[in-house]
Structures are given as C-alpha cells and as structure tokens.
Amino acid sequence: MASKTLFQTTMRTARSQRFSLLVLSFLANILLLASSIYMLQVFDRVLASGSLDTLIWLSVIAIFAIITYGFLEFARRKILNRTGAWVASELSPAVIKRTISARLEHGRSPAGLGDVKDVRNFLAGDAILAFLDAPWTPVFITVIWLMHPFLGMIAVAGAIMLFAIGVLHDILTRHRASTAAMQMREVNNDAQAYVENAETLAGMGMVEAVLANWKRSRAQAEADGSQAEETSSVLYNLSRSLRLALQIAILGTGAALVLRAELTAGGMIAASIILARALSPVERAISAWKAFGSYRLASGRLERLFRMTADDQPQVSLPKPEGKLEVTDLRYFSPETKAPIIRSVSMKLAPGTLCGVLGPSGSGKSSLCRLLVGAWRPNFGEVRLDGASLSDWNSTERGKFIGYLPQQTELFHGTIAQNIARMGEVDDAAVLAAARKAGAHGMILALEHGYETEVGNFADQLSGGQKQRIGLARALYKDPSLVVLDEPNSNLDGTGELALQQALVKMRKAGQTVVVVSHVPTLLRHMDKIAVIQDGTVAAFGNRDDIMRDMMAKGRHVTAKSASQAAE
Structure with missing residues (x-):
C-alpha cells in the first residue's frame, strides 16, 4: 500500500x-x-x-x-x-x-x-457551508410533507429540478473552467516574467510587442473563461427564478388548502419559509461549484507534486570532506525533451586541485556545474565527494560543504550579510572572512549601509559585477570543500578580475577543490587541470600545460591548413 x-x-x-x-x-x-x-x-x-x-x-x-x-x-x-x-x-x-x-x-x-x-x-x-447544509434539505422537505402532501410534492419536485440544474452546471462548465484556469495561470506567469525582465524589454523596445502577444493570450483565456462564467450565470439565475417560482407555487397551493380548511394560515406561511431554507443550500451549492472545481483541480495538482518529489530521509551526518572529487560516466538528459545534455563525463580531482573547464557554447559546461553541486541528479553515473555520493547527503547538509557561483548571480530579499550567509543565521566572522577572501569587503563597505544594504530581485543599486562578487563571497562562506564557479568573471571589471585571481590563490592554499568554467587566459594560468567539454563529452582532460600545448598545436594546424587552402 x-x-x-x-x-x-x-x-x-x-x-x-x-x-x-x-x-x-x-x-x-x-x-x-x-x-x-x-x-x-x-x-x-x-x-x-x-x-x-x-x-x-x-x-x-x-x-x-x-x-x-x-x-x-x-x-x-x-x-x-x-x-x-x-x-x-x-x-x-x-x-x-x-x-x-x-x-x-x-x-x-x-x-x-x-x-x-x-x-x-x-x-x-461558503462552499463548504453549502455542502454541509445540503443534507438537511430532505429533512425540511419531510417537515413540509407532514404539513400537507401536496406541499411536499411541490418541494420534492423543486429539489429535483434544482439538483438537475446543478448536475447540468457541472457537465457544461467543468472542462471549460479548468481549461480557462490553466490558460490564465500561464498568462499570469508570462506577465511576471515580463516584469522580471523589464530592462531587456525596455532596452530593446519589446514592451509593446510582448504586450500585444500577452493581450491575445489573455483574450483567449478570458473568452474560454467567459463562456463558462456565462453558462454558470444562466444556470444560477435559472435556479434562483425557479426557487422564487416554487415559493409562489407553495404559497398559492397553501392558500387554496387554507380555503378548503385543509391547512392553517400559519402552516401556509411556515411552509413557504421552510421551503426557502430547504432549497437554499442547493442553490448556494450551484454558485459554489466554481470554488469546488478550483479546489478539485488544485488538489489533483498538489497530489501529483507530492507524489513526484520525495521527502528528505534521515541520514547519518557525514564529516566535512577534504575535497576529493570523482565523476564517473556522468550522463544527463533534458527532463522535458529527453535529449542528451551530458553524454559522458569522467574525471578525478585530488583535494586542493584547481580545474578549468573549457568548451564552446552549448557544450554542457553549465549543466556539468549543476550536476557537480547536486542541483541536478544525473540519469546515469555519479558524482562522489570523498567517496560519498552526493545523494548520500540531504541538500542542507551537502550545501555546507559546497560553494556555487552560477552564471547569473541572483541575490535574494535581505541584506548583503544575509545573502553571504546563505540566508541562514549570520555568522559575522564567517561573513567578513568570506567577503575578504572574495575581495568584496572594501566594495561592500563603500556602499551606504555596508553589509546591511538591502538587496533582492528589484534592488537595482548594485551592478552586475558587484552582485557577482557578493555571489563569490556567498560561495566561499565557511570555506566549503568543493567550489564550482561558472564564468565567475563574466561581469567583472579589472579590479574584480584581480580580486578573483587572488581568491583562487587563497582557495588553493586552503586546500579547496575548485572547478572553474572560463575562457580567460589569466584565470587558466592558475589551474592545475583542464577539462575540455565538447557536445556533452570530455574531449580532453589532464594537466593544464599538456592540454594547453595540445590545443595550441591544433590551433596552429588549423590556421596553417586554412592558409594553405586560401593560397590554393
């Protein structure tokens, strides 16, 4: 089970x-x-x-x-x-x-x-209240029946007709409402993405174009939703009209029964009031059906989410690793298209080794970085740190021993100190040590509020280079055993570049294992090993000097061949 x-x-x-x-x-x-x-x-x-x-x-x-x-x-x-x-x-x-x-x-x-x-x-x-009150409809109808069978028959017929309207409402609106809700959800996600990428849209004059596309998508979603809403409105108004008509019918019938001395005047009034109470939950349930439909769809989606993701299991806490990295036949496929992104990667790095990763755009370098830090799980193969697979740690424990700087550095809502401390409890000494090691201490102090400067998704006072240096400090927080840097100099100026080089020297002295994706020669000269990635595969891996010599030789051969072809 x-x-x-x-x-x-x-x-x-x-x-x-x-x-x-x-x-x-x-x-x-x-x-x-x-x-x-x-x-x-x-x-x-x-x-x-x-x-x-x-x-x-x-x-x-x-x-x-x-x-x-x-x-x-x-x-x-x-x-x-x-x-x-x-x-x-x-x-x-x-x-x-x-x-x-x-x-x-x-x-x-x-x-x-x-x-x-x-x-x-x-x-x-109110939907829950309507459903809780609905079972009492037969009780109220029974009371009306006991007053007089004719009145009871009117109440039963009215309840059956209202119930039929409710069933018809579900049949006609369920699919349309769910489709419209999904479409509107995607439209709202698109709008959020536009806001988050406001600089790109405004800078390239794309605002009107994306708004035009968004309006068309929203109009389609609104059209589908409006059809469901109109159908629901028609049926709801029909149910209200029917209920009012039933009250007139029961009053009229009750009056006739009073004239025939088969019912008292009080019974006539009481029957009308009880009928309104009896049919009210059914009518309210029809109007609440949209909320129930949304609840049903949401519950299904949440159940799928909880089924497809596993709970963190209690695991033995492992000691801080020295930094021995072993990658064995690593393979990874796109979750959506199943296309291979990492085809086969194997390499070993001793503790304290600095390894540069080279390769053309789209070769899988950034994907390899995500696999090395455990953000992605490989389909085949494994990544081991000091002999333990990354899956042997839960993400919180593993994160203490790994530092990661992605290509796009994102800072989260909070202070600079909180971001460097990875949004946990701020250890002042560790924050300052990480900032100094990343060469960001002076830059942070130059800000008006220093380490207490508020940053986040929409905090625009920091440049891309400043964010990247703070991101590097975050990666170095509490001296993790393995540090993975994906294009760490993409937004840095000369001062930031020099600080990065000094940080690499400090990491080597501290015995940290470092993987750096970069094409800058000044960074590569600090590397001990070089891995060349082509089409998701390690095309070459070895000592820096040997790999660079082979690459230069191949480059000269290609240049000579091109010159010869041009001369011919």
Whole structure:
C-alpha cells in the first residue's frame, strides 16, 4: 500500500473537523426552524387566542433561538477559517521546497502556491457551508410533507429540478473552467516574467510587442473563461427564478388548502419559509461549484507534486570532506525533451586541485556545474565527494560543504550579510572572512549601509559585477570543500578580475577543490587541470600545460591548413 503523502496527511487532519462541523450544522439547521415555528404559532395560536403573554414568550424564545443560531454560524465559519489557514501554513513551505525539487528534476512543477490558495479559499469559504447544509434539505422537505402532501410534492419536485440544474452546471462548465484556469495561470506567469525582465524589454523596445502577444493570450483565456462564467450565470439565475417560482407555487397551493380548511394560515406561511431554507443550500451549492472545481483541480495538482518529489530521509551526518572529487560516466538528459545534455563525463580531482573547464557554447559546461553541486541528479553515473555520493547527503547538509557561483548571480530579499550567509543565521566572522577572501569587503563597505544594504530581485543599486562578487563571497562562506564557479568573471571589471585571481590563490592554499568554467587566459594560468567539454563529452582532460600545448598545436594546424587552402 502506498504511503500517505504530506498533502494527504494534512487534508486528512483538516477533514477531522467534520464531526464538529456536522454537530454545529445539525444544531444550526434545527434552529433555522425557529422562525417557521414562530410564524405558525403566531398565526394559529396568538391571533386566535389574543394572548399577549403567549406572544411575548414566543418572541423571547424565537429571539433566543436566532441569537444561538448566530453564535453557531460564527463558530462554523471560525472553524473553517482556522482550518484553511492551518492547511495553508502547513503546505506552503513544503510546496515551495517541492516546487524547487520538481523544477530541478523534471523541468517544471505541476503545482504552486496558487493551488494552496485555491485549497484554502475552498476550505474557508461558503462552499463548504453549502455542502454541509445540503443534507438537511430532505429533512425540511419531510417537515413540509407532514404539513400537507401536496406541499411536499411541490418541494420534492423543486429539489429535483434544482439538483438537475446543478448536475447540468457541472457537465457544461467543468472542462471549460479548468481549461480557462490553466490558460490564465500561464498568462499570469508570462506577465511576471515580463516584469522580471523589464530592462531587456525596455532596452530593446519589446514592451509593446510582448504586450500585444500577452493581450491575445489573455483574450483567449478570458473568452474560454467567459463562456463558462456565462453558462454558470444562466444556470444560477435559472435556479434562483425557479426557487422564487416554487415559493409562489407553495404559497398559492397553501392558500387554496387554507380555503378548503385543509391547512392553517400559519402552516401556509411556515411552509413557504421552510421551503426557502430547504432549497437554499442547493442553490448556494450551484454558485459554489466554481470554488469546488478550483479546489478539485488544485488538489489533483498538489497530489501529483507530492507524489513526484520525495521527502528528505534521515541520514547519518557525514564529516566535512577534504575535497576529493570523482565523476564517473556522468550522463544527463533534458527532463522535458529527453535529449542528451551530458553524454559522458569522467574525471578525478585530488583535494586542493584547481580545474578549468573549457568548451564552446552549448557544450554542457553549465549543466556539468549543476550536476557537480547536486542541483541536478544525473540519469546515469555519479558524482562522489570523498567517496560519498552526493545523494548520500540531504541538500542542507551537502550545501555546507559546497560553494556555487552560477552564471547569473541572483541575490535574494535581505541584506548583503544575509545573502553571504546563505540566508541562514549570520555568522559575522564567517561573513567578513568570506567577503575578504572574495575581495568584496572594501566594495561592500563603500556602499551606504555596508553589509546591511538591502538587496533582492528589484534592488537595482548594485551592478552586475558587484552582485557577482557578493555571489563569490556567498560561495566561499565557511570555506566549503568543493567550489564550482561558472564564468565567475563574466561581469567583472579589472579590479574584480584581480580580486578573483587572488581568491583562487587563497582557495588553493586552503586546500579547496575548485572547478572553474572560463575562457580567460589569466584565470587558466592558475589551474592545475583542464577539462575540455565538447557536445556533452570530455574531449580532453589532464594537466593544464599538456592540454594547453595540445590545443595550441591544433590551433596552429588549423590556421596553417586554412592558409594553405586560401593560397590554393
């Protein structure tokens, strides 16, 4: 039997409130009969007897019942609101973590925080109340039947017709609504991507073009959604009209029965009120069906997300590695297209070795970096650090021993000190040591607020080179055993380039194993080993001088051949 996912466990806990809600719903719906009983007694007893005392006591009892009903209704909504908030607080961190894992392992995530929001909105909304009250419809109809079978038949026919409208509503709107929701989700994601890449769009005059495309996509999504909304609106209004017509029918029938002395005037009024209570949950359920549809789709997506990503299992904490790196027959395929990205990579680096990685664009250098730090999991082969596979550590433990600087350096919302400390507890001494080692200490102090400068996705006061130097400090935080730098000098000026070279010298002295993707000769001269990647394969690997000599020889041969062909 498959184990329960965190999503299933959380939802099961949330559903444990059902008993309390059912008890409260039972009491609330019983108290809803108070107004009907009051009307019945006033018309049939008070007006007939002319007793003012009876009227006063009936009024007091009815008011008490209504006030009690108000408290019960408040309790129901409070339980639902707190349940929805609890589910969101339990699921949100796990969903973010699993979305990251799914993005790395499968290329995309089937769910996100928007789905958690849909689940919360349903659990805390009126839809649940409508569904809780719906089972009491037969009870109210039975009460009407006991007043007179003709009235009961009208109530039964009305309930059947409203139920049929609800089923028709689901059949006609479910597919359209789900398709429109998915399309709108993609449209909103596109809009967010445009905002995040505002500089590129504005700088190249692409704003109007992308907005035109976005408007077309949004219009299509809106059109599909509008069709579902219009269908839902028509059916909802039909149900409301039908309910009003049924009340007229039951009043008219009741009046006829009063004239025939088969029903009292109080019974006629009470039957009309009870019918409204009986059919109200069915009508509300139709209007709440959209929320239920969103909840159902969101639950399915979240369940897929939790099924496709595994929980971190408790593992023995391994000691800090010395930095011995072994890569054996490493292969990696695109999660979406299944095209090979890394075909075969094998190499060994002793602790304290600096290895440069060369290769043309698209050869797989950046992909290799992601595999070396454990961000991606290889399809075949393995990466070992001091004999232990990277999978032998959970990501938090492994991250303490690995430093990584990607091509695009992203700083997260917080201070520079928090970013260098990898958004954990800030160790002042370690932050300063990492910044000095990366040659970023003076640059950071030159900022107005120094290490307390706020940065993030939209903090534009830092240049690309400054972000890259802070990213290097983050990679060097607490002297990790393995450091992987992907084009670490792509945004650096002369000062930053010199600081990077000095950092490489310090890393060698500290015995750290370093892998650097670069084409800059001044950086390559610090390397001990060179790996040449071509089409996802290691074309050459060895000592720096030997590899550079072979490359220069091949370069001269190609140049001579080209010159000879030109002379001919």
